Amino acid sequence: MTLDWTVIWQYREEVAKGLWMTIQISGLSILFSTAVGLSIGGLRVIPNFFLQKILGLYLDVIRNIPAVVKLFAIHFVVGLDAFAAGVLALSLHQSAYIADVMSSSLNALPKGQLEASLATGLSHAQAFRRVLLPQALRIAIPPLSTQFVQIVKNSAIVMLISLEDLTFVTSHIQLETFRGMEASIVVTFLYLLIAFAIIVSMNLIQAWSNRRFQ
Amino acid sequence: MSATAIHAKHRARLQQRQNWLWRGILILSLCTGGWLIRDLEWGALWPSAGFIAKGLGASILLSVLSIGLGFLVAIPMAAARAYGARPLKSIAVACIESIRCTPELMVIFWVYFGVPRITGNPVDGWFAAIFSMTLVAAAYMAEIIRAGLKSVNIGQWEAGRATGLRDIQIFSRIILPQALKNMLMALLSQSVMLFKTTSLVYIVGVIEFFRAMQIVNNRVYAPFATYALLAIVYFICCWLITRLEGLIKQHRQ
Amino acid sequence: MHSQNLEPQTPQGRQATTLGSLDSGKPSVIRFDRVDKYYDSFHVLKDLNLTIKEGEVVVICGPSGSGKSTLIRCINGLETFDAGTITVLNQELGTTTSQLRQIRREVGMVFQNFNLYPHLNAIENITLAPRLVKGVKQANATARAYELLTRVGIADKAEQYPDHLSGGQRQRLAIARALALDPKVMLFDEPTSALDPEMISEVLEVIIELARSGMTMLVVTHEMGFARRVADRVLFMDKGVIIEDSPPDVFFNNPRDERTQRFLSKIMSHT
Numbered sequence: 001m002t003l004d005w006t007v008i009w010q011y012r013e014e015v016a017k018g019l020w021m022t023i024q025i026s027g028l029s030i031l032f033s034t035a036v037g038l039s040i041g042g043l044r045v046i047p048n049f050f051l052q053k054i055l056g057l058y059l060d061v062i063r064n065i066p067a068v069v070k071l072f073a074i075h076f077v078v079g080l081d082a083f084a085a086g087v088l089a090l091s092l093h094q095s096a097y098i099a100d101v102m103s104s105s106l107n108a109l110p111k112g113q114l115e116a117s118l119a120t121g122l123s124h125a126q127a128f129r130r131v132l133l134p135q136a137l138r139i140a141i142p143p144l145s146t147q148f149v150q151i152v153k154n155s156a157i158v159m160l161i162s163l164e165d166l167t168f169v170t171s172h173i174q175l176e177t178f179r180g181m182e183a184s185i186v187v188t189f190l191y192l193l194i195a196f197a198i199i200v201s202m203n204l205i206q207a208w209s210n211r212r213f214q
Numbered sequence: 215m216s217a218t219a220i221h222a223k224h225r226a227r228l229q230q231r232q233n234w235l236w237r238g239i240l241i242l243s244l245c246t247g248g249w250l251i252r253d254l255e256w257g258a259l260w261p262s263a264g265f266i267a268k269g270l271g272a273s274i275l276l277s278v279l280s281i282g283l284g285f286l287v288a289i290p291m292a293a294a295r296a297y298g299a300r301p302l303k304s305i306a307v308a309c310i311e312s313i314r315c316t317p318e319l320m321v322i323f324w325v326y327f328g329v330p331r332i333t334g335n336p337v338d339g340w341f342a343a344i345f346s347m348t349l350v351a352a353a354y355m356a357e358i359i360r361a362g363l364k365s366v367n368i369g370q371w372e373a374g375r376a377t378g379l380r381d382i383q384i385f386s387r388i389i390l391p392q393a394l395k396n397m398l399m400a401l402l403s404q405s406v407m408l409f410k411t412t413s414l415v416y417i418v419g420v421i422e423f424f425r426a427m428q429i430v431n432n433r434v435y436a437p438f439a440t441y442a443l444l445a446i447v448y449f450i451c452c453w454l455i456t457r458l459e460g461l462i463k464q465h466r467q
Numbered sequence: 468m469h470s471q472n473l474e475p476q477t478p479q480g481r482q483a484t485t486l487g488s489l490d491s492g493k494p495s496v497i498r499f500d501r502v503d504k505y506y507d508s509f510h511v512l513k514d515l516n517l518t519i520k521e522g523e524v525v526v527i528c529g530p531s532g533s534g535k536s537t538l539i540r541c542i543n544g545l546e547t548f549d550a551g552t553i554t555v556l557n558q559e560l561g562t563t564t565s566q567l568r569q570i571r572r573e574v575g576m577v578f579q580n581f582n583l584y585p586h587l588n589a590i591e592n593i594t595l596a597p598r599l600v601k602g603v604k605q606a607n608a609t610a611r612a613y614e615l616l617t618r619v620g621i622a623d624k625a626e627q628y629p630d631h632l633s634g635g636q637r638q639r640l641a642i643a644r645a646l647a648l649d650p651k652v653m654l655f656d657e658p659t660s661a662l663d664p665e666m667i668s669e670v671l672e673v674i675i676e677l678a679r680s681g682m683t684m685l686v687v688t689h690e691m692g693f694a695r696r697v698a699d700r701v702l703f704m705d706k707g708v709i710i711e712d713s714p715p716d717v718f719f720n721n722p723r724d725e726r727t728q729r730f731l732s733k734i735m736s737h738t
Contacts, residue, residue, distance in 0.1 A: 049232045053476060057240075064446050064452035066410035068424060073441040097461070115545055116582035120596035121571040130595060134586045149315060156317030167319050170327075171417075180327030188316050188324070195315045225508075 007179040008186050011169070018126040018169035025086050025165065026152045026194070032091035033098055033151065034144070040095065041102020042128065068157050075161050086158035094151050101143045106134040126194075129153055138209050145202035149195045156191075166190055216358050245302035259443065262430045269426025270447065276422060277409040281345055282353025284408075291352060293385065306356075306452035311354035319409050322346040339419035347415065358400045362393030383419075402459045406452045412464050423447070493520040496553075496652055496683050497542055502551035503538060504707075511537050513707040519685065519714065521651075524678045526694040527687045528706035530730065535687045537705070539654045542685070543574045556651060572600060575645030581637045583629040589616065589640050590625050593647045601648065608647075615643040619673050635666030639673055646677075653677065655686040686721040689734055695719060703727045 008015065044055055062070075070093060075085035107130060117127035159168035170187045174180025259266070294306035325346040330336045337345075366389050374384035394401075401429060416425035424444065431440040470488045497519040499633055504512035510647060519525055527535045540546040542555055553560040555570050584592050593615060594608035616622045619639040621632070629637055638658055645653060647674045655674065657669040671693050678697040684735075688694070694701050694715055701718040703711040703726070713728040722728050 049229075050236065051730060053236050056235050062446075063451060064406070064410075064456075066424070066448055068413045069441065069444045069448060072428075072453045073445070077437045085486070087334070092335075097635055110580075111576060112580050112582035112583070113584065114574075116584070117596075118580075119543055119545065119574075119576040121568050122596060123568060126231050126599050130599065133696055134582075136587070153315070153317040156319040159319065161425045163525040167317060167323070167411060170320065170323055174323070181331045182308070184320060184324050184327055188312070188320055191316050191320065192312065 003182055003185075005182055007173065007177050008182050011173055011183075014164075014168070014169050015186065015190075017165055018166040018187075021163060021165040022152070022155055022167075023046075023190075023194065024150075025083070025090065025155045025158060025163070028087045029094065029151050029155065030051035030148050032087065033094040033147075036091065036095040037098025038097035038102050038149075041106065041131070044099065044103035045106050045164065047159055049111065059096045059099060062092060067154055070078065071126055071157055071161060082158065082161045082163045084159065086155070086163055090151060090154055090158075093154065097150070098144065098147050101140050101147060102136065102154045105140040105143075106132060108139055109135055117158060141202055141209070143207045148202070149199045152191065152194050219318045219386070225416075249424050251438075251442055253407060254439040254442060255434070256439050258434040258436040259430060260441050262434075266423070266426050266430060266443075268421040269421055272421060273409070273423040274427075276343055276347060276401055277343070277405070277418070280347035280351045281405050281408055283344070285355055287348065287352040288355035289390070291356040295356065296360050296363045308345050309363055309369060310353050310356050313349055314357070318346075319414055320415065321350055322415060322418060323369055325349070342418045343387040343412075343415035343420045345406065347412060348409060351404075354404050355401060359393060361400075361420060362390060362397035365396050366392045377409075380399065398462065402455060402462075406455050409455075410448065470489075479623045480486050481533075482728070493522060494557075495519070496521050496523075496556060498552075498554040498694070499541075500554070501572070502541070502543070502548050502550045502553060503519060504534075504546070504550075509725040511707050513679075515551070515707070517702075517709065517712075519732065520684065521683050522681050523699045524682075524684045524697050524701045525686070525702060526698040527685065527690055527702045527704060528691075528694070528730070528734075529702075532706075535655050535702075535704045535708040538675050539656055539685050539687055542652075542654060543576055544573050545576075548603075568600075569633070573650050574654060575648060575650035577638070577641050577645050577656065577658050577705055580603045581629070581641045581695050583637055583641055583644070586592040588626050589621070589627050589632075592629070596644070596649050612643070612647065613644055616640075616645075618676075619643045620724045623658075633666060634662045635669045638662060639672045642670075642677070652683045655684065655688065657687050657689075659688065659690060691719070691731075691734065703730060705730070 004078055040055060044052065045051075050084070067089060067177045071085060071089035073091050074080055075082060076086075080088065113131055113135065114127055118124070119129045123131070155165060156167040159171065162168070164172075168181060170183040173183040238248060241382060242257075274330040291306055291310060292303050295310065316324075322342065324335060326342040329345070330341070370388050370392065371384060371386055373387050377387075412422055415430075421429070425441050431437060468617065495518050497517070497641055499515050499517040502512055502515040503510070503656055513536065515534075517538075527538065531670040537546055541548050541560075545561060558566060558570060560567070560570070572630075587595065590609060590612045592603070594603075597603040597608045597611070599638050613622060613625065616625055619641075619642055621636050621639055623638070624632055624636060629640065630704070632640065642658075658674065659670055662670065666692070671690060673699050674684075674686065675693065686693075686698075697713050700712060701715050702709055703718070703722075703724070705726055708722050711722055713723065718727070719731065722731065
């Protein structure tokens with residue numbers, strides 16, 4: 001088996017475009033899913049019975065349906081264009097897991113923090129915003145990092161609705177030149193690079209927050 | 215939070231009532247949901263029921279095979295990463311992490327494009343599907359098993375060695391069973407995830423549940439019913455496994 | 468200074484003690500009327516009656532599980548109760564959330580485990596509540612915080628974060644934080660139990676100074692020397708009931724109840 005890398009060089013523009021598409025979709029999905037996930041996760045600690053049951057059900061439904069099904073449903077049935085459908089489906093999917101990360105971070109805090117803030121007359125909302133949330137976010141950084149890498153990985157499914165991301169480019173190269181193996185190697189390397197960039201950035205954020213909050 | 219003047223017994227009764235109320239609401243909404251979607255184009259899907267069922271069977275078969283094989287592969291990988299000497303450990307880490315960090319679709323492509331280049335023969339869809347899903351399963355389960363191995367008290371090793379057992383015996387008879395017991399929950403969750411991932415293998419031509427539904431939908435054009443059925447079936451399958459997890463947890467206690 | 472009415476013991480040995488100072492000049496600040504509380508089926512407060520007047524320093528002691536922490540946590544609503552009424556500063560507990568918040572502005576609490584906010588430094592720990600709850604401007608809040616830090620003796624630690632402070636310094640910071648809202652009542656839930664022995668006295672000194680300045684205080688503690696020095700009354704609780712309620716000289720030298728005596732001998736044997 002001989003590896004012919006020149007083919008990849010020929011397709012470098014396509015690969016670059018694919019990379020950009022993957023970055024765009026992943027980036028937007030990271031933003032939206034984190035926003036939604038943090039909010040739902042925050043809601044998960046309110047002790048209202050029915051609220052929790054409803055939230056739990058909502059999260060269960062999202063978690064148990066594969067991301068591809070959601071993607072296709074949003075694109076073909078709801079009718080959104082491929083890019084929007086991709087971002088929406090990915091964000092929806094991952095927000096359920098991020099909500100879990102958030103609620104377990106909040107639950108990991110010592111109960112005394114809430115008690116102390118309530119005892120000085122803070123409202124629940126004030127206590128949440130000023131005391132609980134900052135601490136929970138710090139705890140949440142490592143698992144959030146994992147979630148973000150998951151988003152990048154899941155972004156590959158958008159090729160199935162013909163969005164030209166890295167995975168699409170791989171398949172495209174195989175179809176035209178039968179050099180799918182080389183393409184796979186390069187594209188996998190690029191995915192790993194993105195994942196690495198995310199992990200390093202999150203580590204930096206963690207280090208910064210440790211310094212700032214001592 | 216207002217101070218309640220309800221007696222504790224009342225409080226327990228209130229919780230019970232809330233639970234029943236919730237169950238009632240669920241059943242009611244299921245019924246209304248069923249009533250609402252009864253107008254969807256189920257009739258169009260019905261003739262292809264056999265085909266769809268075969269697809270679902272394929273999904274389940276694929277999941278079971280890849281989880282089983284993946285599990286067997288994952289054990290030595292986990293052991294290598296947990297106990298191996300430097301070079302072995304690094305190889306194991308490299309394998310596990312590269313599979314875990316690449317999209318599942320890419321793993322499928324790796325197998326589908328790469329194996330023919332190495333062996334010179336084309337691969338059939340099913341082979342590629344099983345191979346790639348097994349790799350994915352193995353990588354994720356290896357991490358879970360590794361955590362399980364670490365969670366076993368180190369004294370177990372010492373006890374085994376003190377009675378003259380060989381390391382491989384200690385590992386297989388003493389350490390591994392305990393690790394698996396600890397990690398059963400996590401492994402089941404991982405199985406749910408793998409079942410959902412099998413929906414991707416249609417790209418290499420395997421007709422599993424997702425693809426079967428798509429084919430039918432393309433023929434008879436019943437999008438709402440199609441996706442409703444997809445959502446319902448996947449939800450039920452995953453939910454069943456989660457209930458199983460819950461039962462096992464209860465049985466343990 | 469106080470005269471007490473003690474109802475005669477019932478044959479079962481239970482007593483319902485209704486205490487109160489008869490000098491009508493001092494208003495009642497906290498009142499428990501026939502309060503019951505259950506944790507599931509465990510009866511943790513039994514038909515409890517207690518009155519605390521303005522300016523009184525009351526120490527509560529007793530074995531663990533006696534309900535003493537639960538009792539003071541009911542006062543600022545951190546625990547709910549199942550029967551009876553609790554009146555704090557002329558407001559009956561239990562009507563609305565905003566009323567509870569109002570009460571919490573007037574009642575300060577110091578916890579056994581400090582519960583300081585780790586992500587804020589000392590000054591910020593103190594100024595958070597005044598700014599958010601009372602709308603005090605940042606500059607005023609900070610100035611007041613410095614005053615309080617000086618009062619408790621850690622002014623030099625103003626910019627430090629809690630995990631750089633020793634246990635004794637942390638608890639003093641916690642006291643300063645509780646004082647920031649100018650409360651009318653201070654509650655202390657075993658303030659020195661989590662401290663290393665050499666740091667206990669620095670915290671007790673602060674609490675004693677506070678007591679001498681006229682603050683109404685309820686202190687759950689095992690520090691009997693402290694009780695002897697500043698308490699107006701010492702309460703002994705066991706199994707959800709107040710067994711003994713006397714001024715320190717009576718409590719320590721001539722306790723009315725035999726159970727009090729047994730408890731005292733147990734804790735005195737290692738001080």
